[in-house]
Amino acid sequence: MTTTPAAWAVADPYATALRAGRGPLFLRRADGWLLPLDVERWCAHADPVDLDVLDRCEGAVLDVGCGPGRLVAELAARGRTALGIDVSETAVHHAVRLGGQALRRSVFDSLPGEGRWGTVLLMDGNVGIGGDPRALLDRVARLLSPGGLLIAETAPVDIDERVEVQVVDVTHGCGSDGAFPWARLGTPALLRHARRAGWRAVGQWTAGGRCFAALRSRSASSSAEAPKSTAVISSQRARKPSGDSPVPSR
Incomplete structure (x- = not known):
């Protein structure tokens, strides 16, 4: 899959908000509807x-x-092998300053450890990401090791929506x-897309007003166990940084 630069990766409002640690x-959809981004929690x-x-993650993440x-x-503080990827240079720099390992990449770019990650x-x-849930699920399946685990955070409503959006700062009138x-997917919609793509649902839960689903890739063995259960911005091709990057060990 080829991708093109998406505006939000270089959007001043996004970079500015991350630097400030707040929104x-x-x-914003074309019809003016606004979805708030929880910058304070992310930072x-x-x-x-x-x-x-x-706690539910398995292997390299x-x-x-x-x-x-x-x-x-x-x-990283737990001593786990983990890598973050993001198309925002500001986000990647922030992650590295916090002590994590991160690369400026799209999920659709070539990535280290393809086919060997324990959890995505x-x-x-x-x-x-990308506005195409099936394409994203297929890409994640290629990143995971056989029987690997996907944990996705879903919308807290039953929705299955594909839209065009912009990142906007309404206070300062810039975007x-x-x-x-x-795309916006509730858990039922994600599970429908996942079943069609050959994934197996192994858990779903809510906590703190947030919703999650855990899925096993299509190559999971019949003995794979589900994680414990109670009751994961954009798809453009980004500049590849130089230097070595972490790869999951086998």
Whole structure:
């Protein structure tokens, strides 16, 4: 799959918000509807809901759309092999400063350790990357090891929506120069797409008003166990940095 630069990766409002550690920041549809982005939570340390997700991770962890890096920093502090990828240079720099390992890449770029990651995370609405859930699920399946685990954070409503959006700061009246494709999926919609793509649902839960689903890739063995259960912004091709990057060990 080839990808083109999406406006939000270089959008001043996004980079400015990450540097400040606060919003307000929104995704805006063409009809003017606004989806708030939780910049303050993304820029803080991993909270109890995040920590529960990280407890469920298996093996080496790839955090797709890692943002400013709270999850990869926490995994690094635990001594876990983890890598974050994000198309925002500002986000990647923030993640590295926190102590995590991160690269400026799209999930659709060539990545280290392809086919060998134990867990892929799609947190904070990143299940919407690229606006094509099936394409994203197929790509994640190629990144995971056989029987690998995907943990995705879904919308807290039953929705299955593909839209064009912009990143906007309504307070200062500024936004990205162009729109990019995005998707919003509730858990039922994600599970429908996943079944059609050959994934197996192994858990779903809610915590702190947030919703999650855990899926096994299509090559999972029949003996694979589900993680413990209670009751993962965009798909453009980014500049590849030089230098070595972490690769999961086998």
